[in-house]
Amino acid sequence: MKEKILGYLKKEHEYLSGDEIASRLGISRQGLWKHIQDLKDSGYDIVAVPHLGYRLLSSPDRLFALEITHGLNTKFIAKKIHYFDYLASTMDLAMQLGMQSAVNGTLVLAESQTKGRGRLGRNWFSPKYKGIYLSLILRPKIPPSVSPVLTLLSAVSICEAVKKVGGLDAQIKWPNDIFINNKKIAGILTELNAEVDKVNFVVIGIGLNVNNDKSALIAQATSLKEQLGQPISRVGLLQELLRRIENNYSLFEDRGAKAIIDKCRSFSLTLGRRVKIYCQDKHIEGAAVDIDQDGALLIRKDSGLVQKVFSGDVMHCRQP
Amino acid sequence: MKEKILGYLKKEHEYLSGDEIASRLGISRQGLWKHIQDLKDSGYDIVAVPHLGYRLLSSPDRLFALEITHGLNTKFIAKKIHYFDYLASTMDLAMQLGMQSAVNGTLVLAESQTKGRGRLGRNWFSPKYKGIYLSLILRPKIPPSVSPVLTLLSAVSICEAVKKVGGLDAQIKWPNDIFINNKKIAGILTELNAEVDKVNFVVIGIGLNVNNDKSALIAQATSLKEQLGQPISRVGLLQELLRRIENNYSLFEDRGAKAIIDKCRSFSLTLGRRVKIYCQDKHIEGAAVDIDQDGALLIRKDSGLVQKVFSGDVMHCRQP
Numbered sequence: 001m002k003e004k005i006l007g008y009l010k011k012e013h014e015y016l017s018g019d020e021i022a023s024r025l026g027i028s029r030q031g032l033w034k035h036i037q038d039l040k041d042s043g044y045d046i047v048a049v050p051h052l053g054y055r056l057l058s059s060p061d062r063l064f065a066l067e068i069t070h071g072l073n074t075k076f077i078a079k080k081i082h083y084f085d086y087l088a089s090t091m092d093l094a095m096q097l098g099m100q101s102a103v104n105g106t107l108v109l110a111e112s113q114t115k116g117r118g119r120l121g122r123n124w125f126s127p128k129y130k131g132i133y134l135s136l137i138l139r140p141k142i143p144p145s146v147s148p149v150l151t152l153l154s155a156v157s158i159c160e161a162v163k164k165v166g167g168l169d170a171q172i173k174w175p176n177d178i179f180i181n182n183k184k185i186a187g188i189l190t191e192l193n194a195e196v197d198k199v200n201f202v203v204i205g206i207g208l209n210v211n212n213d214k215s216a217l218i219a220q221a222t223s224l225k226e227q228l229g230q231p232i233s234r235v236g237l238l239q240e241l242l243r244r245i246e247n248n249y250s251l252f253e254d255r256g257a258k259a260i261i262d263k264c265r266s267f268s269l270t271l272g273r274r275v276k277i278y279c280q281d282k283h284i285e286g287a288a289v290d291i292d293q294d295g296a297l298l299i300r301k302d303s304g305l306v307q308k309v310f311s312g313d314v315m316h317c318r319q320p
Numbered sequence: 321m322k323e324k325i326l327g328y329l330k331k332e333h334e335y336l337s338g339d340e341i342a343s344r345l346g347i348s349r350q351g352l353w354k355h356i357q358d359l360k361d362s363g364y365d366i367v368a369v370p371h372l373g374y375r376l377l378s379s380p381d382r383l384f385a386l387e388i389t390h391g392l393n394t395k396f397i398a399k400k401i402h403y404f405d406y407l408a409s410t411m412d413l414a415m416q417l418g419m420q421s422a423v424n425g426t427l428v429l430a431e432s433q434t435k436g437r438g439r440l441g442r443n444w445f446s447p448k449y450k451g452i453y454l455s456l457i458l459r460p461k462i463p464p465s466v467s468p469v470l471t472l473l474s475a476v477s478i479c480e481a482v483k484k485v486g487g488l489d490a491q492i493k494w495p496n497d498i499f500i501n502n503k504k505i506a507g508i509l510t511e512l513n514a515e516v517d518k519v520n521f522v523v524i525g526i527g528l529n530v531n532n533d534k535s536a537l538i539a540q541a542t543s544l545k546e547q548l549g550q551p552i553s554r555v556g557l558l559q560e561l562l563r564r565i566e567n568n569y570s571l572f573e574d575r576g577a578k579a580i581i582d583k584c585r586s587f588s589l590t591l592g593r594r595v596k597i598y599c600q601d602k603h604i605e606g607a608a609v610d611i612d613q614d615g616a617l618l619i620r621k622d623s624g625l626v627q628k629v630f631s632g633d634v635m636h637c638r639q640p
Binding site for chain 2: 147
């Protein structure tokens with residue numbers, strides 16, 4: 001109901017009579033007034049003027065489900081949203097929801113996380129109202145070995161959304177980080193619940209620095225605000241990201257991993273560089289020559305041998 | 321405490337004075353009496369004779385943690401046991417416990433399941449007190465692609481335990497079923513919670529028909545009771561199975577997948593046969609020539625081409 005009321009108020013930029021809204025929604029004036037109060041409590045600046053009605057002056061910078069849903073126009077991504085002011089970790093909750101049969105495309109959003117995590121259990125710093133911290137439940141019909149493609153699909157979607165909304169060129173540092181101007185802006189964590197040959201569901205976790213102030217970022221990290229010199233709407237960015245994920249997911253389903261890997265090459269920060277990859281206690285050094293159909297990185301070592309690497313920590317060596 | 325009391329009673333086959341047991345355990349006679357009553361309520365036949373003390377006449381055929389633990393002598397398997405008279409599915413609970421940091425080797429046991437499941441969500445019929453229905457949480461340091469080896473490791477362990485305890489020759493129908501005399505006696509389901517390149521934990525599910533009556537089995541299935549002509553102790557069999565899993569797991573950690581695959585070949589019902597494998601909507605027909613290091617089956621097709629199959633439903637063709 002609140003979503004519908006907001007829908008009307010956002011559509012009209014003039015005053016809307018309370019009688020009209022109430023009658024369109026089939027509720028009482030008193031019921032409408034109560035919903036308006038709730039919205040105001042949530043941070044919506046709504047003025048009420050006698051004989052004129054209600055008018056929305058501004059919306060709060062919150063990732064409320066009704067903000068995300070308004071004008072989203074996706075088919076299955078984020079049709080169900082679980083929103084929290086804070087969570088220990090959106091990943092933990094999404095993995096739980098996946099086990100409880102949450103539908104394909106279910107989104108978990110938190111304004112902050114107390115135990116946000118990245119690959120290999122590392123921390124993800126999640127300050128309140130500054131970034132986008134989400135976990136998305138997907139149910140692709142794939143074996144576990146194909147799941148790295150979903151990380152790259154998310155990476156491509158982040159780059160596309162950042163370009164569209166912020167006009168910035170983001171790049172993918174293989175396997176799961178997004179950089180702008182050689183500084184990290186986002187990380188992706190993909191977790192699976194699977195049988196040995198069949199994924200039950202995948203959870204894609206994304207942590208994206210949006211309106212973080214420079215002073216609160218470590219030297220190797222950046223935010224869109226720092227890059228743009230001004231804050232941007234997290235709602236608009238998240239909506240674009242969700243649309244891009246849906247488009248790329250459909251592309252993946254229709255045309256396979258190749259379509260995603262092709263896009264991924266064009267956004268890659270890693271390809272064409274000399275890299276050192278640390279994987280457990282070994283490391284491999286060489287030229288990053290390509291990304292394989294299963295998302296693996298191909299390294300041409302100095303011996304000329306090409307080695308396939310499935311994951312690891314990549315260090316980009318200084319160009320000679 | 322009950323475990324200790326039972327330990328004493330099982331060790332001595334004569335009457336044990338209540339004073340002695342109570343003083344050894346540092347509890348009162350009244351406290352001891354209460355524990356004895358609880359044990360009797362659980363089905364332990366314990367007689368108490370004035371001036372002589374307590375004596376255990378028989379134990380119930382139940383997979384109580386204190387029965388499994390007594391004389392088990394494992395290092396990490398089943399040091400923690402969750403036992404239930406019935407559960408919807410041991411898999412579901414074990415996956416939950418895995419997410420709550422359950423230790424390596426944690427065992428979930430149920431005397432019956434209302435929604436026991438096999439590969440690809442198929443049902444596993446789990447009549448009460450007849451079979452062994454378990455899920456085991458393991459935390460191997462492997463990528464998801466190696467997980468099929470754990471299914472085979474469990475399959476080998478079942479064959480070894482059935483041979484040791486029942487003297488029967490069981491065989492592995494690739495990828496996850498155990499047969500005796502061409503009838504199915506057990507199934508294995510392996511599920512993972514993983515990052516794309518690193519398993520967080522694996523849950524091995526085993527359903528094993530032990531004392532099922534022939535009349536309650538479908539034509540293609542059998543039980544150890546049917547094969548032996550008499551019921552056997554589920555506790556003894558489960559203990560042997562857990563020991564074998566621990567041994568084979570250590571073998572896998574020390575010497576890699578090869579050691580498991582070598583054993584698996586010797587127990588295989590599938591190798592050397594002509595097979596049809598149904599995998600999603602395709603099928604492959606040919607001779608099953610070997611099992612690869614990653615647990616995949618190698619099929620030599622009539623064209624001479626050898627194809628690697630990671631999973632599927634295998635039909636053994638009649639020998640020509």
